[in-house]
Amino acid sequence: xxxxxxxxxxxxxRKGPLCVGLDPRWELLPKAIRDRYGSDPNYLSSxxxxxxxxxxxxxxxxxxxxxxxPQAAFFEQLGPSGxxxxxxxxxxxxxxxxxxxxDAKRGDIASTATAYADAAFGPVWDxxxxxxxxxxxxxxxxxFLTAAKAAGRGVFVxxxxxxxxxxLFQDLVxxxxxxxxxxxxxVAAWNASTLGECGLGDVGAVVGATHPAELRELRAAMPDxxxxxxxxxxxxxxxxxxxxxxxSDGLGAVVNSSRGVTFPFHPxxxxxxxxxxxxxxxxAAELRP
Amino acid sequence: xxxxxxxxxxxxxRKGPLCVGLDPRWELLPKAIRDRYGSDPNYLSSxxxxxxxxxxxxxxxxxxxxxxxPQAAFFEQLGPSGxxxxxxxxxxxxxxxxxxxxDAKRGDIASTATAYADAAFGPVWDxxxxxxxxxxxxxxxxxFLTAAKAAGRGVFVxxxxxxxxxxLFQDLVxxxxxxxxxxxxxVAAWNASTLGECGLGDVGAVVGATHPAELRELRAAMPDxxxxxxxxxxxxxxxxxxxxxxxSDGLGAVVNSSRGVTFPFHPxxxxxxxxxxxxxxxxAAELRP
Numbered sequence: 001x002x003x004x005x006x007x008x009x010x011x012x013x014r015k016g017p018l019c020v021g022l023d024p025r026w027e028l029l030p031k032a033i034r035d036r037y038g039s040d041p042n043y044l045s046s047x048x049x050x051x052x053x054x055x056x057x058x059x060x061x062x063x064x065x066x067x068x069x070p071q072a073a074f075f076e077q078l079g080p081s082g083x084x085x086x087x088x089x090x091x092x093x094x095x096x097x098x099x100x101x102x103d104a105k106r107g108d109i110a111s112t113a114t115a116y117a118d119a120a121f122g123p124v125w126d127x128x129x130x131x132x133x134x135x136x137x138x139x140x141x142x143x144f145l146t147a148a149k150a151a152g153r154g155v156f157v158x159x160x161x162x163x164x165x166x167x168l169f170q171d172l173v174x175x176x177x178x179x180x181x182x183x184x185x186x187v188a189a190w191n192a193s194t195l196g197e198c199g200l201g202d203v204g205a206v207v208g209a210t211h212p213a214e215l216r217e218l219r220a221a222m223p224d225x226x227x228x229x230x231x232x233x234x235x236x237x238x239x240x241x242x243x244x245x246x247x248s249d250g251l252g253a254v255v256n257s258s259r260g261v262t263f264p265f266h267p268x269x270x271x272x273x274x275x276x277x278x279x280x281x282x283x284a285a286e287l288r289p
Numbered sequence: 290x291x292x293x294x295x296x297x298x299x300x301x302x303r304k305g306p307l308c309v310g311l312d313p314r315w316e317l318l319p320k321a322i323r324d325r326y327g328s329d330p331n332y333l334s335s336x337x338x339x340x341x342x343x344x345x346x347x348x349x350x351x352x353x354x355x356x357x358x359p360q361a362a363f364f365e366q367l368g369p370s371g372x373x374x375x376x377x378x379x380x381x382x383x384x385x386x387x388x389x390x391x392d393a394k395r396g397d398i399a400s401t402a403t404a405y406a407d408a409a410f411g412p413v414w415d416x417x418x419x420x421x422x423x424x425x426x427x428x429x430x431x432x433f434l435t436a437a438k439a440a441g442r443g444v445f446v447x448x449x450x451x452x453x454x455x456x457l458f459q460d461l462v463x464x465x466x467x468x469x470x471x472x473x474x475x476v477a478a479w480n481a482s483t484l485g486e487c488g489l490g491d492v493g494a495v496v497g498a499t500h501p502a503e504l505r506e507l508r509a510a511m512p513d514x515x516x517x518x519x520x521x522x523x524x525x526x527x528x529x530x531x532x533x534x535x536x537s538d539g540l541g542a543v544v545n546s547s548r549g550v551t552f553p554f555h556p557x558x559x560x561x562x563x564x565x566x567x568x569x570x571x572x573a574a575e576l577r578p
Contacts, residue, residue, distance in 0.1 A: 073397055073404040079413040080372040107422055108394055109452035115362040124368040135424040138454030163398035165427030172463035172471055182461055
């Protein structure tokens with residue numbers, strides 16, 4: 001298996017930077033699918049419905065996207081039915097050629113971080129990459145880097161998130177620079193020893209699309225770092241905003257859309273599949289470098 | 290159900306501040322239990338062994354501790370067998386009168402945070418409290434506070450963690466104060482509207498025992514906030530160190546020990562139960578306010 005960074009570069013060269021977020025929610029699912037699995041949501045019916053919906057989304061977006069990002073929270077919410085849906089979904093996506101980023105934002109110390117990393121990159125989830133939270137510091141991040149390296153996988157460290165309240169701690173200014181810049185510098189240093197043939201490395205950064213000036217600043221501060229850019233579409237970031245994340249070679253960023261691509265329809269709409277397909281096509285065209 | 294803060298106060302008044310961390314690991318389990326479930330670890334055998342071991346630990350430590358903290362990572366590592374072990378274990382602990390803190394360090398934005406909170410406080414995990422990570426800021430923390438309030442539960446926000454590399458970002462100085470002090474001030478503000486009859490609130494803080502000066506400083510900075518103090522015992526914090534976390538009324542902190550209480554034996558030792566019992570007794574005596 002080639003390095004994570006090179007597999008991601010290959011996916012972006014083939015399909016462009018669109019990453020499709022898989023954030024299934026019972027109340028947003030097509031009514032046709034909900035009706036098939038019972039009108040009362042419960043773990044089993046929700047799980048079966050999430051499975052059918054997400055697999056159909058993979059088929060629909062495949063021409064336009066080489067990267068998918070399942071959100072762990074919505075599967076955790078299924079309780080005992082979560083793992084038997086999410087794990088095979090990740091495998092299905094990988095078999096279809098997608099690079100898979102498990103969005104779980106894990107973070108803990110030492111051997112606990114190792115347990116999360118083993119789950120992410122071993123048979124429990126077996127994802128290509130995992131999002132992680134840097135707040136616990138050096139020895140909380142390093143076990144993820146070690147496990148990713150051993151398995152040929154990647155991580156995306158939260159640097160500047162896309163939510164409106166992100167600045168409460170991330171924007172505090174220390175030694176003349178906001179906290180997120182300090183995190184960015186640590187990410188750049190961790191990434192430096194992992195560069196692949198594409199010139200980018202296996203330690204990526206999450207940088208929201210909702211703050212274009214910061215996106216430009218962080219692109220410059222981490223020239224060899226893959227950026228995972230949430231916040232495009234439903235959260236308000238435009239295609240023009242996110243292009244600040246691309247390097248001049250057209251690589252360097254994957255841009256996530258969850259609701260915008262996967263739920264562009266009313267649940268009662270029998271033509272929902274065409275709407276997902278059209279939303280993915282439009283997003284891919286807009287985002288082309 | 291009374292407020293979380295008051296239930297925690299009642300537990301600490303009855304049993305003292307010892308919190309027992311449930312961090313099961315296959316290689317540390319008593320050989321007698323491992324042998325019963327097969328010599329090769331796999332999801333099912335590990336799950337059954339974790340279940341037997343953790344339930345026995347609950348029985349053994351019950352005279353000395355009113356609070357337990359299962360670590361989600363070690364159950365996530367079990368894949369499909371994780372939920373069917375951890376969920377009933379939390380319920381068993383609650384039925385035995387323990388206050389349960391699910392240590393999952395979750396954090397995400399908006400509706401994703403709501404999904405994690407629903408899982409933690411609803412039927413998926415149904416824990417009394419959840420640890421959360423503040424890096425994503427205001428609107429990433431608030432969904433957890435809202436869900437906790439609605440369900441009579443609590444949260445513990447990571448403020449200053451116990452690991453050696455914690456300072457990388459937590460100790461950066463902004464406006465004359467380290468980042469962790471800024472987080473502490475936000476926690477104190479979130480907590481202020483949740484005070485129970487005990488005078489403490491439902492929004493707690495994680496503050497490591499391995500930095501006694503900071504523990505004293507943070508006790509003073511958050512006088513009405515419950516502190517969850519990891520790092521005592523195996524990580525190096527002493528009983529004298531952690532007493533800085535207590536208020537003058539003897540309340541205000543729960544002190545976690547995981548390995549020190551639950552794995553004070555060699556796996557081959559047939560007398561392991563007595564050693565757990567003795568370790569819990571000793572820790573409870575040392576920690577008495």
